[in-house]
Amino acid sequence: MSALTILADLVHRRSGLVLGPDKLYLMEARLGGLMRREAIPDLASLAHRLQTERNEALEQDVVEAMATHETLFFRDQKPFEHLRNTGLPTLLRNRGPGARLRMWSAAASTGQEAYSIAMMIAESGLIERHRVEIVGTDLARGPIARARAGLYTQYEVQRGLSVHNLLEHFTRQGEEWQINRPIRSMCSFREWNLLDDIAPLGKFDVVFCRNVLFYFDVPTKAKVLAAIRRQMAPDGLLYLGSAETTMGLDDALERDGPSHALHANAPRAATGHKHSTLPPRTPTYQS
Numbered sequence: 225m226s227a228l229t230i231l232a233d234l235v236h237r238r239s240g241l242v243l244g245p246d247k248l249y250l251m252e253a254r255l256g257g258l259m260r261r262e263a264i265p266d267l268a269s270l271a272h273r274l275q276t277e278r279n280e281a282l283e284q285d286v287v288e289a290m291a292t293h294e295t296l297f298f299r300d301q302k303p304f305e306h307l308r309n310t311g312l313p314t315l316l317r318n319r320g321p322g323a324r325l326r327m328w329s330a331a332a333s334t335g336q337e338a339y340s341i342a343m344m345i346a347e348s349g350l351i352e353r354h355r356v357e358i359v360g361t362d363l364a365r366g367p368i369a370r371a372r373a374g375l376y377t378q379y380e381v382q383r384g385l386s387v388h389n390l391l392e393h394f395t396r397q398g399e400e401w402q403i404n405r406p407i408r409s410m411c412s413f414r415e416w417n418l419l420d421d422i423a424p425l426g427k428f429d430v431v432f433c434r435n436v437l438f439y440f441d442v443p444t445k446a447k448v449l450a451a452i453r454r455q456m457a458p459d460g461l462l463y464l465g466s467a468e469t470t471m472g473l474d475d476a477l478e479r480d481g482p483s484h485a486l487h488a489n490a491p492r493a494a495t496g497h498k499h500s501t502l503p504p505r506t507p508t509y510q511s
């Protein structure tokens with residue numbers, strides 16, 4: 225087996241990420257820092273170490289280095305607009321006064337997605353901040369530590385943030401900008417692999433699982449989608465990335481009309497009844 229195959233197999237086994245031939249050329253570049261730090265001269269030596277040692281930390285470092293952590297504030301905009309204008313008002317109508325909502329950014333990377341949801345909610349005036357909990361998870365420790373700190377470079381705050389949001393919700397800290405406590409306190413971040421049991425995270429009313437499924441193979445996508453659906457409230461919402469679909473993966477996830485919102489827990493798939501008295505479906509939004 226070539227070094228590239230050994231490394232790609234490891235990444236797939238531990239994270240579900242499929243490194244196609246188009247990604248293999250990235251290995252040298254992405255693993256360069258790790259190999260220098262560990263004084264590993266080349267990919268063949270790294271593959272050999274991984275095969276001969278049972279080295280959890282090294283394996284995790286390889287996976288984190290090979291994963292794409294690209295993200296930005298209010299990425300794709302439409303899911304945030306849908307949540308603000310349709311999803312949130314519907315959930316609050318369903319739940320009544322005093323409702324508390326739990327939201328999940330399921331591949332949170334450095335936290336911009338979770339903080340964008342929090343800023344949108346704070347600006348919307350639809351629900352008080354303390355009644356919303358936003359949990360961000362990612363398998364990568366470095367990005368999750370950065371998300372927790374809520375510190376962003378000038379370049380990062382220039383990507384997707386309006387001047388209003390920057391001035392309202394961030395404070396300059398030297399060369400960087402830190403998200404202010406009222407928004408930060410709505411969000412918490414945890415390391416979590418989507419291939420692991422996600423039940424301990426609890427139930428969610430809104431899930432953003434964007435720009436991670438498309439790196440998985442079909443069985444992994446289906447497994448992760450089904451697991452997420454099981455963690456969702458019957459009237460909850462699932463938002464996917466613009467290039468992601470549930471078609472052919474999970475029949476219980478159903479689009480919410482022309483808005484592309486999808487519903488989970490669809491009783492139809494299980495019962496064959498189009499309009500049943502079972503709980504409503506959980507919408508999934510796909511921009």
Ligand SMILES: C[S@@+](CC[C@H](N)C(=O)[O-])C[C@H]1O[C@@H](n2cnc3c(N)ncnc32)[C@H](O)[C@@H]1O
Nearest residue numbers: 239291293295331333363364417418434435436
């Ligand atoms: C491209 S970023 C997407 C960030 C954000 N959701 C967005 O759309 O901007 C994908 C993230 O998924 C994470 N990831 C990849 N495989 C994962 C897995 N099995 N479990 C949890 N996170 C994973 C990566 O570490 C990376 O930070």
